[in-house]
Amino acid sequence: MGGVAWTEEEDQLLKKCIxxxxxxxxxxxxxxxxxxxCRKSCRLRWLNYLRPNIKRGCFAEDEVQLIIKLHKLxxxxxxxxxxxxxxxxxxxxxxxxNCHLSKKLGVQETEEKYRRDMNVExxxxxxxxxxxxxxxxxxxxxxxxxAPNSLPAIQERSMSTAFNFMRxxxxxxxxxxxxxxxxxxxxxxxxxxGDLATEVHQFGQFDEVNVLGRSDEGCSQWDWDDLMFDxxxxxxxx
DNA sequence: AACTTATCCAACCGCCGCTAC
DNA sequence: AGTAGCGGCGGTTGGATAAGT
Numbered sequence: 468m469g470g471v472a473w474t475e476e477e478d479q480l481l482k483k484c485i486x487x488x489x490x491x492x493x494x495x496x497x498x499x500x501x502x503x504x505c506r507k508s509c510r511l512r513w514l515n516y517l518r519p520n521i522k523r524g525c526f527a528e529d530e531v532q533l534i535i536k537l538h539k540l541x542x543x544x545x546x547x548x549x550x551x552x553x554x555x556x557x558x559x560x561x562x563x564x565n566c567h568l569s570k571k572l573g574v575q576e577t578e579e580k581y582r583r584d585m586n587v588e589x590x591x592x593x594x595x596x597x598x599x600x601x602x603x604x605x606x607x608x609x610x611x612x613x614a615p616n617s618l619p620a621i622q623e624r625s626m627s628t629a630f631n632f633m634r635x636x637x638x639x640x641x642x643x644x645x646x647x648x649x650x651x652x653x654x655x656x657x658x659x660x661g662d663l664a665t666e667v668h669q670f671g672q673f674d675e676v677n678v679l680g681r682s683d684e685g686c687s688q689w690d691w692d693d694l695m696f697d698x699x700x701x702x703x704x705x
Numbered sequence: 706a707a708c709t710t711a712t713c714c715a716a717c718c719g720c721c722g723c724t725a726c
Numbered sequence: 727a728g729t730a731g732c733g734g735c736g737g738t739t740g741g742a743t744a745a746g747t
Contacts, residue, residue, distance in 0.1 A: 470740085491733085510733075511716070514734095516715080561737085
């Protein structure tokens with residue numbers, strides 16, 4: 468293992484401590500539980516192994532598909548992805564991705580890139596009504612940068628700091644609508660807005676959809692109402 | 706059977722943002 | 727404003743095990 472394995476005795480001590488004092492206050496847990504472990508180890512052991520309702524074993528096909536879709540949209544936001552998979556931990560999802568999916572999808576991307584380079588088949592999605600040329604489109608793999616939370620617009624936002632900001636392209640917006648049963652609720656002057664009005668951001672020359680998602684741990688089930696969208700078609704398409 | 710290589714995954718590490726002082 | 731302490735997160739490590747030779 469990556470460190471010293473937990474013993475059954477340590478597990479019991481930690482479990483009893485959490486049952487008695489509750490989660491949180493991790494800095495006190497080692498002392499209260501009588502464990503010679505750091506706060507982080509205790510927290511990790513609880514979250515990834517001892518916590519009730521943790522689902523173990525192989526990932527089902529629908530879970531795998533969901534991970535792929537969410538990773539495409541969210542990037543390496545393992546805790547967010549795991550939050551949509553009841554019983555799965557961020558560590559589980561991360562490990563599964565690193566062991567299984569990254570290689571599998573890496574091969575697929577390589578093949579797609581080869582086809583692109585060879586001009587065999589155009590697979591890069593084009594922004595709606597865009598006047599951009601194919602040459603001006605960046606590789607698709609670069610379309611999923613998670614914009615840093617430090618974006619000025621986000622900093623100005625008075626909403627919870629637990630919101631994450633990311634961008635997806637229009638194809639994924641359609642994918643979300645169709646496969647995750649999310650409806651775009653309004654359209655005003657070509658700008659789609661969700662439950663809450665959000666600013667329109669523009670990244671370079673790309674048309675985009677902005678997604679805001681709450682990352683609190685309470686969202687352990689499908690609750691896509693937490694997601695809000697706003698779409699910026701950009702100057703190139705207006 | 707013995708050895709090597711690949712894979713899996715629990716645990717650790719370092720960083721970040723938030724809060725309180 | 728600066729800083730220390732905390733919870734939380736993602737990346738990485740390395741031991742256990744399986745598969746291959």
